[in-house]
Amino acid sequence: MSTSNVFVRFFHAVWRGLNALRKLLHLVLLLIIFMLFFGVMSGEAPPILPKSAALTIQPVGALVEQLSGDPFERAVAELTGDAQPETLVQDVVDALEAAADDDRISAVHLELSSLLSGGIDKLERIAAAIDTFRESGKPVIATADFYTQQAYYLAAHADEVYLNPDGLVFIQGFGSFRDYYKDAIELLRIDWNVFRVGTHKSAVEPYLRMDMSPEDREFRGRYLRHLWESYEEHVVAARGLAVGAIDEYTQNLVAHTEAAGGDLASAARDRGLVDDLLGRTAIRELLIERVGADSDDESTYARVWLGDYLAQLRLRGAADKSNSENVGVIIATGSILDGTQPPGTIGGDSTAALLRRALGDDAVKAVVLRVDSGGGSGFASEVIAEEVRKLRAAGKPVVASMGSVAASGGYWISMFADKIYASPTTITGSIGIYGMFPTFQRTLAAIGINTDGVGTTPWSGQLRPDREMNEQTRTLFQTAIDDGYRDFITGVAEGRELEVAFVDEIGQGKVWTGEEAIANGLVDELGGLGMAIEGAAELAGLESYGQVLIEQKLSPTEQLILDLLYIGKGVGIDPAAFRSPPTLVERFANRFEAMLADVARFNDPMGIYAYCFCEIE
Numbered sequence: 001m002s003t004s005n006v007f008v009r010f011f012h013a014v015w016r017g018l019n020a021l022r023k024l025l026h027l028v029l030l031l032i033i034f035m036l037f038f039g040v041m042s043g044e045a046p047p048i049l050p051k052s053a054a055l056t057i058q059p060v061g062a063l064v065e066q067l068s069g070d071p072f073e074r075a076v077a078e079l080t081g082d083a084q085p086e087t088l089v090q091d092v093v094d095a096l097e098a099a100a101d102d103d104r105i106s107a108v109h110l111e112l113s114s115l116l117s118g119g120i121d122k123l124e125r126i127a128a129a130i131d132t133f134r135e136s137g138k139p140v141i142a143t144a145d146f147y148t149q150q151a152y153y154l155a156a157h158a159d160e161v162y163l164n165p166d167g168l169v170f171i172q173g174f175g176s177f178r179d180y181y182k183d184a185i186e187l188l189r190i191d192w193n194v195f196r197v198g199t200h201k202s203a204v205e206p207y208l209r210m211d212m213s214p215e216d217r218e219f220r221g222r223y224l225r226h227l228w229e230s231y232e233e234h235v236v237a238a239r240g241l242a243v244g245a246i247d248e249y250t251q252n253l254v255a256h257t258e259a260a261g262g263d264l265a266s267a268a269r270d271r272g273l274v275d276d277l278l279g280r281t282a283i284r285e286l287l288i289e290r291v292g293a294d295s296d297d298e299s300t301y302a303r304v305w306l307g308d309y310l311a312q313l314r315l316r317g318a319a320d321k322s323n324s325e326n327v328g329v330i331i332a333t334g335s336i337l338d339g340t341q342p343p344g345t346i347g348g349d350s351t352a353a354l355l356r357r358a359l360g361d362d363a364v365k366a367v368v369l370r371v372d373s374g375g376g377s378g379f380a381s382e383v384i385a386e387e388v389r390k391l392r393a394a395g396k397p398v399v400a401s402m403g404s405v406a407a408s409g410g411y412w413i414s415m416f417a418d419k420i421y422a423s424p425t426t427i428t429g430s431i432g433i434y435g436m437f438p439t440f441q442r443t444l445a446a447i448g449i450n451t452d453g454v455g456t457t458p459w460s461g462q463l464r465p466d467r468e469m470n471e472q473t474r475t476l477f478q479t480a481i482d483d484g485y486r487d488f489i490t491g492v493a494e495g496r497e498l499e500v501a502f503v504d505e506i507g508q509g510k511v512w513t514g515e516e517a518i519a520n521g522l523v524d525e526l527g528g529l530g531m532a533i534e535g536a537a538e539l540a541g542l543e544s545y546g547q548v549l550i551e552q553k554l555s556p557t558e559q560l561i562l563d564l565l566y567i568g569k570g571v572g573i574d575p576a577a578f579r580s581p582p583t584l585v586e587r588f589a590n591r592f593e594a595m596l597a598d599v600a601r602f603n604d605p606m607g608i609y610a611y612c613f614c615e616i617e
Helices: 003-042 071-080 089-100 120-134 149-155 182-187 202-207 214-239 245-251 253-259 264-270 280-291 306-315 348-360 378-393 441-446 471-496 500-506 514-519 529-539 556-570 584-600
Strands: 053-057 061-064 086-088 105-111 115-117 140-144 160-163 191-197 303-305 326-333 364-373 375-377 398-407 419-422 427-429 433-439 511-513 546-549 608-611
Touching: 053 089, 053 280, 053 306, 061 120, 086 089, 089 105, 089 120, 089 306, 105 120, 105 280, 115 149, 120 140, 120 149, 120 214, 120 398, 140 149, 140 280, 149 214, 160 264, 182 202, 191 202, 191 471, 202 214, 202 433, 214 245, 214 511, 245 253, 253 264, 303 306, 326 348, 326 529, 348 364, 348 378, 364 529, 375 378, 378 398, 378 471, 378 608, 398 529, 419 514, 419 529, 427 514, 433 471, 471 500, 471 608, 511 514
Parallel strands: 053 105, 053 303, 061 086, 061 115, 105 140, 140 160, 326 364, 326 546, 364 398, 398 419, 398 427
Antiparallel strands: 191 433, 375 608, 427 511, 433 608
């Protein structure tokens, strides 16, 4: 037998094997398709509500205006159990509004053990929806193993508040604390070149000093006191406590706990913060008594979860608020970055694209830009502001609605709106900009590395992290920063019809609350998102109008993949089974990445930022 015949036979056998494998894979694929088809045919619709049930609302993680992350990646992460814990404020508000007129919902159960954070304006929106629901005569029952400060704000608006006997109510007040790096930067021999405009622009202070400046301490202390007074005032009024009761509880928590024999839960009950101490079994028995037992499991109460209830509303079209003439709502939340960014971050290009979509939609007659951002890229902020001006020029009113924070770049993208609404506790202003460019030539020299070369102009080799920034480059940087600040205050003066000199006076990086911003002309009215939508409709001359959310959407391919994954889960193929928990090294790496995020996340092409570090604990 010739060698050539051996090779022919060998490759022929390989081909037959591959062909058989191909047929097998086709058969498997066909079986999967049939299985998915029957899954669709037999797939479960949202659960049918009992004739009488409690709507169980169990917010998890942070309260947010917009779920963060790429919509497709987040949907997959939710299927696999990897999604960042967040609760959409609008979901809770929509459910409470619908439940008030729904005869099948006889009560609301707020289970608040897993609520970790949320700005006061977000808490106010949900609290207002709770109060409106209570006007229907149906009770709201709040329970938790542990009440955070944010969770207790919502609980105070309930008819009844219960705490686990082994839990506590921990109200810690408001604080603003940061790490300062000046000594570490010097130890590492880094030249952290900083350029800024604004006597109170404190965003760069951690790179220049080891403590908070007197100016920053003064302004932060002022607005933190305002937030605390607002929190206490609302909780005391909602709960019916004596004036000053919350502050007294926090100031004397140790004494109250000692008086209760070291029992933190009893200390909260004795001060009137909760009605009674009940464990989980007692809570279930109480709710069974109020709304009846579950028809499939008599050991628990009849209930419908928030997600299932919203699915029912959407199935019936009850959640669709659109009309032939609409107010479009665009959510701008998170840091402002250049380019296209996922939800939970404001992209210069992606947010501008949403504004252009509103411009091109004949059914959208006005736009509300809901801003919850401390700012970021100056360039991206201007890209967005330009689209706001285009909408106004086209005759479509734009109203800015400020959330917890709308400062620096967050104010920049708001300043050309026809009207600006803010909550009393909104943190806004911080009109100022800065730039940073670290160089590491001294760090490299310490380990025996030097950079040298030749260029044709004074700018050759500049803006390299391994070379010292020369004086001409520093002057150019500061000139650009000064010009950017002039553009900022000129834009505010134009948009708000103020004198440039006055804007400079209230600018300089100074931070204001919503109430203070009214007084100095930065904000028009105090009010939430609902008032902003009404205001936009009024400016557009709309009497009967709908409301549409303008947001990034899944592509048809992404939607198909998600539908198949959901169907697969419905027939027993759980995507979570294919993931492995993060290793210790991965968890450490994720934590380290988060620590560096403040520096690494910004991508302004000019290195110029309008950002306010307004984080509150």
